[in-house]
Amino acid sequence: MLQKNTDIPYQQLPFVGQFNIFPLLGFKTELTRQPHRHDHYQVVWFSKGSGQHIVDFVSYELEDNMLFLLEPGQVHQLLDDAKEGHVITFTEHFYFSNRHEQATMYDFTNLFDATRGYAPIRISNRTAATFQLLAELMYREKSASGSSRSIIKHYLNAFLLQAEREKKRNAAQAIAPLKGDERVVLLRRLLEKNFRAQHHVTFYASEFSLTPKRLNEITREKTGKTVTELLHDRLVLEAKRKLSFSHQSVKEISYELGFEDPAYFSRFFKNHAGIAPQDFRDVMFK
Structure with a gap:
């Protein structure tokens, strides 16, 4: 349980430098079940999941192939029965390490923008297979001797672009989508x-x-x-x-x-x- 005399505004993840990827199955601490937040961007992909994921005090029932995108400072907690998948964490500085990249790289901040209303993204089986391949490539490059930030960044970029496509597909399939303004x-x-x-x-x-x-x-x-x-x-x-x-x-x-x-x-x-x-x-x- 949380202690009143302990200030824990941010959870300390196994965060290597400014980017990390790790399996959900092997990541479970007492803190994950308590409300906590992070100072970096976080992509949580449940390839298999049951239980609850609470984001900003709103509870979401977990399903297989469900993706959560969390901005720095968002509060969440996992009240899960079972989970498999991957977590990707990265900082804005990792993705945009110079001005040229800010002008030429995909602007992922719009993908994480919750101003249209926060919701998890349901992932199709086809995209899930692509996600798995990209995750394996990120794991491989991250653990390689002399791993390349640029290569990891391009794998991450492809992952986020696929996520954006699925987010748009989710919106198009909504029962009563609101006209945008x-x-x-x-x-x-x-x-x-x-x-x-x-x-x-x-x-x-x-x-x-x-x-x-x-x-x-x-x-x-x-x-x-x-x-x-x-x-x-x-x-x-x-x-x-x-x-x-x-x-x-x-x-x-x-x-x-x-x-x-x-x-x-x-x-x-x-x-x-x-x-x-x-x-x-x-x-x-x-």
Whole structure:
């Protein structure tokens, strides 16, 4: 169990340099079953899986050939019954080691971008076979004498491009896919940048030269939520992360998230999370 006097914001993986790949079957620690986060990008491919994988406090039922893409700072935990597959970890610096690569390499950050809503990716059998081949090539190059960063990077690049194709296929096969609107994607990115300081719809509407009413109409049509609801979701998620992974008091967290009145923040959190902030923290450390 987590200890209240121990600060463990990031899990220490068997991370060699700025890239690593390792089998899921052989990787199991007490910490994997507890909420934790990483300071690098992580690709978790369950070739066989059952149980639960919880990402940012949302539980997903594991299936065979399911892929999870995690950005730095995302919270997750594995409550699994069985799992096989591979984990790939890498830093942005590993992938983009110079300006030329930033201009010419595939921009994987869009693949990991959850602004359209986070969801695992279901992988077809054909793509799973390709993933297995690319994983074996990465293992082989990583363990070779004088292994090449460039070769590993190209194998990784091919893996991520295949993942992007599957992500698009998943979206196309959705029962009721929402029509895209680039303004909603930009709004989510704007929220991500400003949610701590800007709690009013008028700020975000002005960025699009729209009235608050019109921006709310757009977001409700595309996401089923108003701007305020999207903002509140992000504030609650960040509050949960802070309550789980910091020693800051509830009062300090409320100020950091832009609430001038800690008592109002506590009411806000309980209204949206169904539990008071301190009670949520106590449950996490139980």
